[in-house]
Amino acid sequence: MCINARMPFRERFVWICTNRRADDNPRGSCAAKGSEAMVEELKRASRVAGQGARVRVMASSCIDHCEHGVIAAVMPDGVLLGQLSAADVPALVRGLDTAGGVLAEPSLAGRQLTAENTSPEVVTRLRKG
Numbered sequence: 625m626c627i628n629a630r631m632p633f634r635e636r637f638v639w640i641c642t643n644r645r646a647d648d649n650p651r652g653s654c655a656a657k658g659s660e661a662m663v664e665e666l667k668r669a670s671r672v673a674g675q676g677a678r679v680r681v682m683a684s685s686c687i688d689h690c691e692h693g694v695i696a697a698v699m700p701d702g703v704l705l706g707q708l709s710a711a712d713v714p715a716l717v718r719g720l721d722t723a724g725g726v727l728a729e730p731s732l733a734g735r736q737l738t739a740e741n742t743s744p745e746v747v748t749r750l751r752k753g
């Protein structure tokens with residue numbers, strides 16, 4: 625595969641889960657926690673911050689950490705964030721513009737999902753595949 629070296633590439637990609645389940649589903653869903661509005665607000669704020677050529681914000685299907693939603697995946701950083709809301713959009717925008725990424729933002733660093741802080745329900749489900 626030949627990639628044109630002059631082709632612009634974005635530096636970061638952010639997926640916000642906008643999956644929706646029935647309100648009585650025990651897993652819950654990110655859309656039920658406000659992710660649809662959040663992704664639109666993050667897109668808008670990122671554009672206003674001048675990140676359009678460097679950062680791509682997208683809605684995604686379920687990232688499989690539903691109980692911790694709203695979930696965001698940030699690549700190529702390899703970071704999963706949980707418990708997000710629209711109030712986190714300013715910190716996300718700042719973090720997307722730094723070399724340290726979103727984890728450089730104090731309000732977001734503690735919400736990184738890892739094997740150590742992911743709920744047993746999620747871990748069991750992920751192990752089943």
Ligand code: FES
Nearest residue numbers: 641654687688690
């Ligand atoms: S519903 Fe958002 S991670 Fe599953």
